[in-house]
Amino acid sequence: MSILIKNIKQLVQVHDYNVMIVKGEDMKTLPVLENAYLYIEHDTIIEYGDMEYCHGIEAETIIDATGKIVLPAWCDSHTHIVYAGNRTSEFVDRINGLSYEDIANRGGGILNSAKLLQDTSEDDLYEQSINRLEELIRMGTCAFEIKTGYGLTVDAELKMLRVIKRIKQESLAKITPTLLAAHAIPAEYKDKKEDYIKLITDELIPEASKLNISHYIDVFCEKGYFDLNDTEAILKAAAEYNMKPKIHVNQFNILGGVGLGTKYDALSVDHLEELDDNDIKALKKSETIPVALPGCSYFLSIPYTPARKIIDAGLPLAIATDYNPGSAPSGNMNFIVSAACVKLKMTPEEAINAATINGAYAMGISNMYGSITRGKKANLIITKPLSDYSEIPYAFGHNPIEQVIINGQLKDIKNPEENFRI
Ligand SMILES: [Zn+2]
Numbered sequence: 001m002s003i004l005i006k007n008i009k010q011l012v013q014v015h016d017y018n019v020m021i022v023k024g025e026d027m028k029t030l031p032v033l034e035n036a037y038l039y040i041e042h043d044t045i046i047e048y049g050d051m052e053y054c055h056g057i058e059a060e061t062i063i064d065a066t067g068k069i070v071l072p073a074w075c076d077s078h079t080h081i082v083y084a085g086n087r088t089s090e091f092v093d094r095i096n097g098l099s100y101e102d103i104a105n106r107g108g109g110i111l112n113s114a115k116l117l118q119d120t121s122e123d124d125l126y127e128q129s130i131n132r133l134e135e136l137i138r139m140g141t142c143a144f145e146i147k148t149g150y151g152l153t154v155d156a157e158l159k160m161l162r163v164i165k166r167i168k169q170e171s172l173a174k175i176t177p178t179l180l181a182a183h184a185i186p187a188e189y190k191d192k193k194e195d196y197i198k199l200i201t202d203e204l205i206p207e208a209s210k211l212n213i214s215h216y217i218d219v220f221c222e223k224g225y226f227d228l229n230d231t232e233a234i235l236k237a238a239a240e241y242n243m244k245p246k247i248h249v250n251q252f253n254i255l256g257g258v259g260l261g262t263k264y265d266a267l268s269v270d271h272l273e274e275l276d277d278n279d280i281k282a283l284k285k286s287e288t289i290p291v292a293l294p295g296c297s298y299f300l301s302i303p304y305t306p307a308r309k310i311i312d313a314g315l316p317l318a319i320a321t322d323y324n325p326g327s328a329p330s331g332n333m334n335f336i337v338s339a340a341c342v343k344l345k346m347t348p349e350e351a352i353n354a355a356t357i358n359g360a361y362a363m364g365i366s367n368m369y370g371s372i373t374r375g376k377k378a379n380l381i382i383t384k385p386l387s388d389y390s391e392i393p394y395a396f397g398h399n400p401i402e403q404v405i406i407n408g409q410l411k412d413i414k415n416p417e418e419n420f421r422i
Contacts, residue, residue: 003061013353018375037051040408073141117150152183217238244265245261246268254276283310295322340393383402
């Protein structure tokens with residue numbers, strides 16, 4: 001299998017040397033090659049350059065990308081794509097005035113999703129989830145982090161992990177699984193939270209590690225969910241099984257989760273709608289990447305992550321969808337890139353860096369994904385004819401994509417019969 005893409009108007013995010021992360025001021029730079037070609041063999045980017053030097057290259061498939069833009073496929077480092085059903089009724093409750101917290105206190109929210117998931121068969125859960133994932137590949141995302149967290153029992157959390165494993169094995173997309181048993185406190189543990197934490201640390205983490213699916217641990221570190229001590233107990237137990245933290249912190253309140261995350265060498269700390277100077281200081285001393293989730297802020301009408309404060313402090317930033325049935329029921333990264341520009345005041349260059357190379361870093365895969373670099377995986381977006389890459393965030397809500405190359409395979413995203421499985 002070989003593909004040659006010719007006459008590319010803009011080849012975006014080109015790095016001759018492998019970059020792993022882009023930080024601070026450097027996020028304003030997005031390397032672009034105008035009038036370029038790109039050559040792929042099997043699943044790998046082999047060569048690219050100015051059209052002037054595109055002589056004598058033969059390929060089984062030749063694509064004329066006149067007027068079009070080619071960029072690395074989106075890397076969505078924070079999703080909860082494996083869930084059952086949806087929560088449209090709570091959406092209407094919120095419009096009518098109830099808060100996310102009110103709904104959770106009534107037994108809705110995450111507990112509602114957990115009940116539904118526990119009653120759904122593994123096959124049904126797999127089908128629902130992979131259908132969602134395939135809809136998102138059509139929108140240009142080819143690498144996904146997927147969390148558990150709607151099981152909330154040992155059995156149901158392991159069921160979720162097995163579903164994620166099956167997606168990882170059967171989909172062409174790159175999947176990074178994360179164990180998020182500490183997503184909410186199950187109703188039966190309402191007055192004995194310590195017992196649920198013990199269940200996670202003493203049973204679930206060891207059982208999960210036997211399956212060897214997830215190398216990341218997540219905790220919803222938030223008032224009314226898991227406090228700093230709870231979070232630390234879980235991170236400590238997970239560390240014994242070499243599971244690195246990728247944690248939910250500072251969505252509604254600052255509890256000190258950022259400092260705790262960096263102390264345990266977290267790969268990422270996600271949400272950060274609330275953020276103080278201590279958090280910035282902790283991040284500056286770490287290898288941990290902050291992740292903003294503007295789709296969640298949009299849907300819940302809560303503050304947006306102060307991206308300017310983060311980037312202007314010299315830090316890196318990734319953006320992700322947080323795709324989940326309660327607080328962000330959309331996995332459209334094109335919208336997230338737009339929301340990052342409009343609401344987080346990021347430039348298109350910063351937003352695209354945040355959604356590609358930095359998203360890959362936040363999954364621990366930026367050595368092979370997230371930029372146009374020789375030797376990296378061929379996961380690419382080919383847009384419709386556009387005036388410039390900044391038209392992607394500008395024309396919000398539009399679909400800028402015409403074709404996707406995933407794992408080196410060219411896919412017609414408009415064909416409903418198109419197959420994205422191995
Ligand atoms: Zn989340």
